[in-house]
Amino acid sequence: MRLTTTVNGTEVSVEIAADARLLDVLRESLGLLGTKEGCAAGECGACTVLVDGLAVNACLVPAAQVQGRGIRTVEGLARHGAHDALQRRFVASGAIQCGFCTPGMLMSATALLERNATPTRAQIAEAIAGNLCRCTGYEAIIDAIEAVAAQPRPGHAAD
Amino acid sequence: MPPTELLAPRDQRELVAALARTTDASRLVAGATDWMLGRRAGGNPPDLLIDLSHLHGFRAVGCADRRIRVGALSTCSQLQCDPVLATHARCLAQAAARVGSVQIRNVATIGGNVANASPCADLVTALVALEATATVIDGAGRATERPIAQLFASAGGSALRRDEAILEFAFAGAHPDRRSGFAKLGVRSSVAVARLNAALVVDLDPDGATIAAARLAIGSLAPAAFLAGEVAAPLVGTRIDAACPEEFAHRCLRLVDERIPERSSRAYKRLAIRGLAADLWSAAGAGTP
Numbered sequence: 007m008r009l010t011t012t013v014n015g016t017e018v019s020v021e022i023a024a025d026a027r028l029l030d031v032l033r034e035s036l037g038l039l040g041t042k043e044g045c046a047a048g049e050c051g052a053c054t055v056l057v058d059g060l061a062v063n064a065c066l067v068p069a070a071q072v073q074g075r076g077i078r079t080v081e082g083l084a085r086h087g088a089h090d091a092l093q094r095r096f097v098a099s100g101a102i103q104c105g106f107c108t109p110g111m112l113m114s115a116t117a118l119l120e121r122n123a124t125p126t127r128a129q130i131a132e133a134i135a136g137n138l139c140r141c142t143g144y145e146a147i148i149d150a151i152e153a154v155a156a157q158p159r160p161g162h163a164a165d
Numbered sequence: 166m167p168p169t170e171l172l173a174p175r176d177q178r179e180l181v182a183a184l185a186r187t188t189d190a191s192r193l194v195a196g197a198t199d200w201m202l203g204r205r206a207g208g209n210p211p212d213l214l215i216d217l218s219h220l221h222g223f224r225a226v227g228c229a230d231r232r233i234r235v236g237a238l239s240t241c242s243q244l245q246c247d248p249v250l251a252t253h254a255r256c257l258a259q260a261a262a263r264v265g266s267v268q269i270r271n272v273a274t275i276g277g278n279v280a281n282a283s284p285c286a287d288l289v290t291a292l293v294a295l296e297a298t299a300t301v302i303d304g305a306g307r308a309t310e311r312p313i314a315q316l317f318a319s320a321g322g323s324a325l326r327r328d329e330a331i332l333e334f335a336f337a338g339a340h341p342d343r344r345s346g347f348a349k350l351g352v353r354s355s356v357a358v359a360r361l362n363a364a365l366v367v368d369l370d371p372d373g374a375t376i377a378a379a380r381l382a383i384g385s386l387a388p389a390a391f392l393a394g395e396v397a398a399p400l401v402g403t404r405i406d407a408a409c410p411e412e413f414a415h416r417c418l419r420l421v422d423e424r425i426p427e428r429s430s431r432a433y434k435r436l437a438i439r440g441l442a443a444d445l446w447s448a449a450g451a452g453t454p
Contacts, residue, residue, distance in 0.1 A: 007171060024171035024214055027201065047202055048269055049356055060242070060271040066201040067272060068194065070171055071218050114267065135355035136266020 011072050013038070014082030022069050029053045029064035032079060040080035040109045044138070051137030054110035055079050061117040063136070080109035083116065091154050092116060099150040103141030110137045115151045124155055166209060173216040177302070177332075183215045184328045185304035193217060193330055195238055196272040198265070199281045215330075217276070223332055224274075226250060233338035237276025237299075237331040241288070242267070244275060253338035256345035256364040259448060260291040263349045266356045276331040279316060282323035282389065285359040289313070290390040291347050294364035294382035295336040304328035310335075314389070321388030340378075342369040346448030350441050361385050361434055361441050363417075365449045367400070376400045376451075381417075386424050386434070393420055405451065414442035 010019040013036060020035045029046075032038045032055065044052030046065045053064040056078040083090045092112055095101070102108050111134060118125055118133035125133070130151045131144070139147060174180040187193075191213040194200045204210075223236035226247045233253055235244070244250060244261035251258055264270050264278070264287050278288040279299065297313045303326065313334070318324045325331070345366040351357025362385055368378040379400040384390035396416040403409060421435040428434075 024169040025204065025210055046205060048198060048265065051266065051268060054268055057271075061268045062271050063198075063266075063268045066198045066269070068197050068201065068216065070173070070216060071197065073173075073219075117267070132355075133267055136268045 007070065009069055009073055011075055011077055013077045014079060024068075024070060026069045027065055028055070028057075028062075028067040028069045028072055028077075031069040032064060032077070038079050038081050042106055042109055044106065044110075049136075049138070050107070051110040051114060051134070052107055054113040054137060056113055056117055059117065059120060061114050061133075061136075078113070078116075080112055083112060091157065092119070092151070095150040095154045096147070099146050099153065101142060101146040101150040107137055107139040107141075111139065111147055115154075118151070119155055125151075127152060130155075167212070169210045169214050170212065171214050171216060173219045175219050176221055180215075180217070180220060180330060181302065181304060181306045183213075184302070184330060186213060187215070187304065187328045188212055189327060191215065191327060193280070195274040195277040195280075196240065196269075197277075198269055198273050199277065199283075217330065223276075228253070228338060231337060231339035232335045235275060235334045237279075237333055238274050239276075241265075241270035241273050241275070241278075244288075245270065249338075253343065254291070254295055254336065254345060256294055256347040256366060256449070257288065257291040259347035260287040260349075260362070260364065263287055263347065263359075263362075269356070275334065279313070279334075280323055280325060280331060282317050282321070283358075284321060284388055284390075285362065285385040286390070287347070287349060287359060287362055287384070289317075290362045290382045290384035291364040292334060292336070293390045293392060294345070294366045294380050296380065296392075297334045297336040299334050300332045301325065301329050302332055303330075308332065314391075317389035319388065340368045342371070342373060343367070344369065344449045344451050346445055346450065348441050348444035348448050350437050359385050360430075361437055362390075363438075363441055363445050365397075365445050365451065367449060367451045375404050376402065383417075383420065386421065393417075395423075396420055409451070410443060410446040413446055414439045417442040 009022045042052035044050035048063045048066045055064045172183040174183045192211040193215045195217045224238040241261040241264045292313045302308045347364045349359045349362040364382045366380045370377045379397040381393045381397040417438045
């Protein structure tokens with residue numbers, strides 16, 4: 007079947023199998039390797055992307071379900087080659103070690119901040135509860151998200 | 166093996182036409198999270214995949230004629246924030262909030278949670294406590310309303326036929342002083358399959374302190390969630406006082422002893438259910454006359 011959707015603001019059209027995973031379409035058909043495959047079971051959140059602004063596990067979403075919808079991946083956060091505020095703060099706060107969980111963390115945090123510009127630490131923790139990090143622990147990550155929430159933030163590329 | 170054919174009905178007429186084409190090798194999906202997990206186990210792909218996620222009209226919560234109606238395609242994220250449920254069926258909103266992670270709740274639907282028929286399905290437990298019914302449509306276009314318990318086979322799994330899809334759930338919701346809550350025990354606080362879950366619905370007399378009706382549903386203790394009348398019935402007529410939660414927890418413990426006397430998890434669950442009962446009583450707000 008033909009899948010036509012918008013990815014990071016650009017309309018794309020690819021041929022997919024009816025039961026293809028969104029994760030595979032992003033990585034293999036579209037070459038967007040920022041979205042990681044971790045557990046492939048919806049537990050680690052490394053594959054988190056936004057569909058119409060909502061965080062989802064790309065490993066659990068049939069690609070056919072995003073027909074006509076707007077997808078945002080970690081590649082869509084940077085603007086004009088520059089990292090966005092969350093990405094910069096993750097680096098500055100030491101919220102990254104191996105980096106494997108980082109794209110998913112960033113996308114969960116992005117979804118949160120777009121709906122709730124001033125989350126509490128508990129709300130941040132809840133928002134990233136589906137994202138596992140096995141390097142840093144979560145304090146630095148929550149610190150980074152909290153710090154960005156406290157400052158004005160420019161908009162992102164449209165879905 | 167021929168490739169899987171995909172049908173994505175957009176209205177009830179297209180849905181019925183799609184259901185009429187199903188075989189034993191066909192699958193229906195809504196949020197599709199459980200199906201995508203199942204794919205990892207291998208096996209043959211379905212001959213026909215019916216994707217319900219594009220179906221219009223079955224993703225809202227409403228209240229009419231003293232009944233709450235919940236569209237089968239309502240996602241857990243919707244339900245956990247729904248104001249009607251927050252007022253009339255808090256146990257269902259709380260159960261939705263405990264399903265998986267944000268990412269899973271954004272796509273997983275109440276219809277899918279029921280149709281998948283896992284013994285530990287969180288929303289099923291809440292629906293059983295609410296004595297919900299489900300409207301089911303088949304490939305001949307016949308719509309029937311069934312008690313939620315009839316959607317599960319006695320030996321476990323779904324009792325839905327291959328050509329049936331759930332359209333909505335309904336339950337009574339107009340009691341003036343209803344307290345309800347949901348509690349769950351898993352190996353993690355989030356993204357955990359329930360080792361035990363429970364939902365409690367309590368209707369109070371006009372005095373606000375005497376229990377007029379009570380229903381307790383327990384999940385993960387049998388092939389499907391069930392109403393534990395032996396625990397809930399003694400609550401009726403009881404005036405809520407400080408002793409109530411402890412007596413309730415003790416009856417829950419006896420329930421575990423009676424229901425799973427031989428199961429290896431009994432020792433763990435009989436200990437755990439005391440804490441779960443305390444959480445449940447608190448979640449339902451039943452301890453504050």
